[in-house]
Amino acid sequence: MTEVLLAARALEKSYGRTQALRGVSLEVRLGEVLAVTGPSGSGKSTLLHCLCGIVRPEAGEVSYGGQRLEALNEEHRTRLRRREFGIVLQFGQLVPELTIEQNVALPLLLEGHDRPSTRTAARSWLEQFGALSVADALPGELSGGEAQRAAVARAMVAGPRVVFADEPTGSLDTLSGEALLSMMLTSARERGSSVVLVTHDNRVAAHADREVVLVDGSLSMSEVGT
Amino acid sequence: MIGLALVFLRAGGVARSFLFASCTALATGLLLVAVAMLRLPDRPREGLFNLVAEPGLRGGTTFATVLLVLPLLLMLYQVVRLGTATRERRLAALRLAGATPKEVRWLSAVEVGLSVTAGAAAGPLVYLALRALFGGQRLGTSYGTSGYGYARSTFALVPTSVAPSWWQTVALVAGVVAAGIVTGAMASRHVIASPLGVSRRQIRPAPRPWGLVPVGLGLVTAAAILSGQFGRGEASIMAAMLLVILGAIALAPWVAFRVGRLTAARTKRPARLVAAAHLLNDPRPAGRAAAAVGAIAVVSGGSAVMEADVFAGESARGFDPFFVSSFLLILTLLLLALLVTTSTLAIHAVESMIDRRRAMAGLVAAGTPVVVLRDSLRFEATLTALPLAFGGSVLGAVAVSAVDRSNSLVGLLIVLGQIVITILVTWLAIRVAVLAVTPWLGRATAPANLRTE
Numbered sequence: 298m299t300e301v302l303l304a305a306r307a308l309e310k311s312y313g314r315t316q317a318l319r320g321v322s323l324e325v326r327l328g329e330v331l332a333v334t335g336p337s338g339s340g341k342s343t344l345l346h347c348l349c350g351i352v353r354p355e356a357g358e359v360s361y362g363g364q365r366l367e368a369l370n371e372e373h374r375t376r377l378r379r380r381e382f383g384i385v386l387q388f389g390q391l392v393p394e395l396t397i398e399q400n401v402a403l404p405l406l407l408e409g410h411d412r413p414s415t416r417t418a419a420r421s422w423l424e425q426f427g428a429l430s431v432a433d434a435l436p437g438e439l440s441g442g443e444a445q446r447a448a449v450a451r452a453m454v455a456g457p458r459v460v461f462a463d464e465p466t467g468s469l470d471t472l473s474g475e476a477l478l479s480m481m482l483t484s485a486r487e488r489g490s491s492v493v494l495v496t497h498d499n500r501v502a503a504h505a506d507r508e509v510v511l512v513d514g515s516l517s518m519s520e521v522g523t
Numbered sequence: 524m525i526g527l528a529l530v531f532l533r534a535g536g537v538a539r540s541f542l543f544a545s546c547t548a549l550a551t552g553l554l555l556v557a558v559a560m561l562r563l564p565d566r567p568r569e570g571l572f573n574l575v576a577e578p579g580l581r582g583g584t585t586f587a588t589v590l591l592v593l594p595l596l597l598m599l600y601q602v603v604r605l606g607t608a609t610r611e612r613r614l615a616a617l618r619l620a621g622a623t624p625k626e627v628r629w630l631s632a633v634e635v636g637l638s639v640t641a642g643a644a645a646g647p648l649v650y651l652a653l654r655a656l657f658g659g660q661r662l663g664t665s666y667g668t669s670g671y672g673y674a675r676s677t678f679a680l681v682p683t684s685v686a687p688s689w690w691q692t693v694a695l696v697a698g699v700v701a702a703g704i705v706t707g708a709m710a711s712r713h714v715i716a717s718p719l720g721v722s723r724r725q726i727r728p729a730p731r732p733w734g735l736v737p738v739g740l741g742l743v744t745a746a747a748i749l750s751g752q753f754g755r756g757e758a759s760i761m762a763a764m765l766l767v768i769l770g771a772i773a774l775a776p777w778v779a780f781r782v783g784r785l786t787a788a789r790t791k792r793p794a795r796l797v798a799a800a801h802l803l804n805d806p807r808p809a810g811r812a813a814a815a816v817g818a819i820a821v822v823s824g825g826s827a828v829m830e831a832d833v834f835a836g837e838s839a840r841g842f843d844p845f846f847v848s849s850f851l852l853i854l855t856l857l858l859l860a861l862l863v864t865t866s867t868l869a870i871h872a873v874e875s876m877i878d879r880r881r882a883m884a885g886l887v888a889a890g891t892p893v894v895v896l897r898d899s900l901r902f903e904a905t906l907t908a909l910p911l912a913f914g915g916s917v918l919g920a921v922a923v924s925a926v927d928r929s930n931s932l933v934g935l936l937i938v939l940g941q942i943v944i945t946i947l948v949t950w951l952a953i954r955v956a957v958l959a960v961t962p963w964l965g966r967a968t969a970p971a972n973l974r975t976e
Contacts, residue, residue, distance in 0.1 A: 351718050372623045379621030384718070392616040393609065394531055403620040406527065451620060 299326040302491050303459060308347050308357035310340075317343040318354065319514040325459065330482055330492040332505035340514040341495045342463050348493060349382050349461045350374040361459075379404055383452030383490075385481075387464040390448065391436040397423065397447045398432040404455045422450040426480055442473040449481050453488075460485050463495045471500075478504055524626070528633035531613070539605055542870075543635065543703070544642030546599040550592045551646020551699045552653055556680075557588040558687040558695065559650075569659035569684045574849055584680075586761045590768070590822065591856065594815040594863040597772070600706050601812055601870045603635060609877065619718040632704055639703030643696045650687075658683040680852075730780050730806055734773030738918060741766030745922045764825060767922045771817035771915045776810030778817075778914070779907040786906055793891070794898035801875070801903060812871030813907040815864040816952075819857060820915025820945050825923035826853050827916070827941035831934035857945075861952050868908065868956035872900045876960070876967040883964075884972035897964055901957045905950070912949040916942040 303325040310318040317340040325331055325348070333341050346352035348359055350366040359366040361381070366374060378384065391400045399406075401419035406412075423429045428446040436444055445465065452460055465481065466474030482504055485492045494505055502508050510517045532540060563571075565578045574584045614627050622630070657680045687695070744763035783802025790796050802809055833846045876883065883896055920938055 372625060375618070375621060375623040378718075384619060386619070390616045390619050392613050392620070394533075394613060399530070400620070403617070403622075407621050407626065412526070455621075 302327045303361045305359045308354045310354045325491050328489045330505045332494045332502040332508040334502045335511035339511045345463050345495045381458050383457035383460040385452045385462040385465045387467040401451045422454050426450045441468050460492045528630050531634050540638040542602045543638035546595045547639045547642030547703050548645040548649045550595045551643045552649025555650035555687050557585045559682045560585045562685040563682050571659040572679045594860050597815045598867045601867050605874045636704050640700050643699040654681045657681045730776040732777045734770040737766040738770030768818045768821045771821050772814040775814035776807045779810035780806035782906045794895045795902050797899035798902035809907045812867050816908045817911035817915040819860045820912045821919035823945045824916035824919025827938045828920050828923040831937040835931040835934035865952040865956050868904050869959045872960040880967040880972040884968050887968040904953045912946045916945045
């Protein structure tokens with residue numbers, strides 16, 4: 298049986314009167330691509346935020362590599378995300394004032410790597426995602442697709458063990474989205490990274506090894522993909 | 524990390540860094556002038572304008588010089604908040620890229636700290652420039668029989684025979700840098716950046732009128748001076764005035780909120796509704812921008828009572844140039860302070876536009892005339908600043924009346940006249956501020972701002 302990398306047990310989270318997660322449990326295995334699907338408002342994004350430690354659940358636990366994420370303080374969870382996880386959201390959320398190259402290099406710079414090596418790594422990832430030509434541009438000068446490629450390159454640059462992607466192709470047209478997804482998943486599989494992919498799009502979910510469906514904050518079913 | 528901070532400093536715009544540095548340089552320069560005034564002996568070896576030359580008046584003049592720093596600090600606070608929405612977006616993106624909250628706070632502090640340090644370091648040069656422009660005169664060119672050495676020029680204000688010592692200069696520069704960094708930290712103390720965006724640490728309650736406490740204390744101190752419980756010493760009068768001024772500043776967000784609520788419930792005009800609703804939902808920035816108006820109005824009201832006291836008695840027997848030139852100088856300084864306030868109001872208007880540019884662009888795209896948005900900016904400033912101008916003037920007049928007042932009709936007319944002038948100048952300052960930022964309105968409402976990223 299494949300090693301479990303990340304496990305969530307009985308997660309609960311609410312925003313005011315709206316209960317986003319109602320006792321969700323799931324596991325992410327080493328090297329697998331797991332799609333979390335469901336209708337709008339079903340709690341997919343909240344689940345992803347809890348799994349990567351951005352949001353603390355009100356009940357339940359998330360464990361990664363023997364550590365319970367909710368027991369770590371914000372400082373430690375951030376360092377863990379920086380070293381072990383890569384995160385891509387629907388809109389790139391790049392730092393508007395930094396060039397694309399600087400944005401991609403940022404996780405390494407924050408980790409204390411020297412400028413030349415971070416520059417080389419950033420350019421290499423940008424090249425891999427076909428965005429090297431915009432390395433010196435600012436995020437505001439790019440199209441949505443180019444910005445999203447840069448965001449994926451930034452998520453991959455530190456060699457994450459798990460990539461969390463929340464509707465990564467949601468702001469792109471079908472062709473651009475398909476190309477970006479294919480590049481992201483190929484890179485992750487080559488490196489043996491796991492991917493948690495939140496989407497409402499069945500065509501995107503079809504790229505996953507396994508799919509779980511969330512309805513009204515609860516897992517409604519789990520199916521094994523191809 | 525320093526490299527990143529420098530990138531953000533550059534990205535924040537040269538204008539922002541320049542404003543930071545200018546505010547701190549001016550504040551440092553003025554404080555060094557105040558220190559030099561305090562170091563003057565009773566009988567200076569130079570000719571200075573009477574307000575500085577006479578030991579009895581020198582304390583008040585030094586106090587007024589230090590008070591001039593207040594509008595600059597409020598302006599600095601406003602500049603720190605400039606582009607808050609953009610900065611918050613950047614902080615969120617940084618957090619998403621893996622920066623810890625501590626690293627984000629450090630980057631923000633460096634971003635403000637570098638400009639502030641550069642400005643404070645330039646402060647001694649500002650002091651030297653002020654000394655060259657407004658320095659005392661050689662005793663041969665001065666006049667007077669008292670031996671104090673009055674200068675003929677109203678502008679011989681900065682002592683040249685004494686100067687702050689090196690350690691006083693270093694301590695002051697360090698103090699201004701620290702104040703600048705604290706101001707920067709205070710401007711974003713209620714906001715923490717989460718990787719998903721910005722979350723408020725708490726839902727901020729409506730402002731409360733805590734400013735009434737220092738105002739009340741100031742008035743009680745003034746009443747105690749009148750009743751003879753405190754001496755009529757400069758220190759107690761200055762303490763009373765300072766309490767009223769700080770109270771007026773603290774009351775500004777509450778005034779903005781109350782006036783916003785009152786107007787929102789009654790108005791039918793779209794521009795006023797937009798302005799009032801904005802004040803109601805986020806009264807603190809507008810309140811802070813107009814706070815300097817309240818402070819200046821307190822000084823204006825107070826000086827009006829002193830003018831009334833002097834001139835009502837003098838009118839019968841001709842005016843003494845000593846008083847005329849002194850009050851003209853005070854009025855000039857008040858106008859200068861209002862000029863700084865105009866800049867603060869303009870900066871707030873720009874901040875408001877930058878932060879709401881998507882909503883504003885959306886309104887224009889949906890058919891709202893740009894002129895309605897421009898009027899809403901003007902109303903927002905007017906609704907906050909004019910009540911503060913009126914209230915501050917009255918409070919200042921009441922506080923000083925307890926110590927120094929004229930009971931004649933001429934005196935009353937002088938006080939009322941100066942209150943009306945203060946309100947009119949404030950109104951004019953608002954018009955100028957809105958006129959100055961109108962070009963930004965075009966950029967803020969451009970269709971490009973409708974883009975999500």
